[in-house]
Amino acid sequence: MTHAIDLRTVNVTRYVTPLREGGSLPAIAEADDGFLYVLKFRGAGQGVKSLIAELIGGEIARALGLRVPELVFAHLDEAFGRTEGDEEIQDLLKASVGLNLGLHYLSGSVTFDPNAAEVDAMLASKIVWMDCLLTNVDRTARNTNMLWWNRELWLIDHGASLYFHHSWDNWEEQSLKPFVQVKDHVLLPYASQLKEADALLRPLLTEDRLRAITRLLPDSWLTTHGESPEAVREVYFRFLQNRLAHSDNFLNAALHARTALI
Structure with a gap:
């Protein structure tokens, strides 16, 4: 039996707040589907390798019947970070144009x-x-x-x-x-x-x-x-x-x- 797995792709529309407890400066962001996501950025410290591990790890957990938030590809437009006042965050957003990874935000967890x-x-x-x-x-x-x-x-x-x-x-x-x-x-x-x-x-x-x-x-x-x-x-x-x-x-x-x- 061939297993096909599809991840949705969303467009990031609003940067809500940084999650500063994460070493790679993830953030809560809103996408064009109206949902909030914890966004992991390709421009952060470990770069795409962290996203690769996140994606493989999360989908293996799902295959094993364990509970993980939905993972989505999160597209960041080139214009997105221009209005961000924090210089560190602006640099991160500029370095993360393209496909990033989002985890559905579990509000109230x-x-x-x-x-x-x-x-x-x-x-x-x-x-x-x-x-x-x-x-x-x-x-x-x-x-x-x-x-x-x-x-x-x-x-x-x-x-x-x-x-x-x-x-x-x-x-x-x-x-x-x-x-x-x-x-x-x-x-x-x-x-x-x-x-x-x-x-x-x-x-x-x-x-x-x-x-x-x-x-x-x-x-x-x-x-x-x-x-x-x-x-x-x-x-x-x-x-x-x-x-x-x-x-x-x-x-x-x-x-x-x-x-x-x-």
Whole structure:
């Protein structure tokens, strides 16, 4: 079965407010569909690599049945930043003309606090497993990147995932490595069903599904490695496929880390 995934494209019409707790200066912005989005800018610190990780991470989470806000391509017009008074923000907007990434803004959501709420063991195990697959270093007690919204747990901000792409050349070696940073994962204490999660989730990420997710990456985001966009997409696909095929590597590391923790 071939999976087709489409992301909507919206045009940004209004810059509402910066979210200064994010290192890359994301913002809340309004689009021409009338909705508010948390906007991640291609002109920010990590550039398009952060957007690539955000897109792949978010859509893999969705494929695994986890809750993530809708992702959209957010087009920023050349004229958009000219009226912005803050010079830093104006520079960011100028550097971000073209396709950026937006996450539907969950109005009224609150940050997940591990001291105030427990998470179901299977849900925690699924999230820990996925973050090991994605090498997501950014789901710690200091910065959980999870929200409570409508009494459900939602995952946000996967931009620190797939850190292999900052060195790139040794992607095959990186795909086989355990994820040692799992020891700091905020949900590891609750994740008592990691083996069961592995058995449930692996079959969901078929070759077709991974192809469909990596196919979403726009050509304009794939120009930083001196290869064709198609060749760059292929590396992301093969990294994920390889990591999935050797999930025992990160699963066993997560089990050991949890045993040491508890």
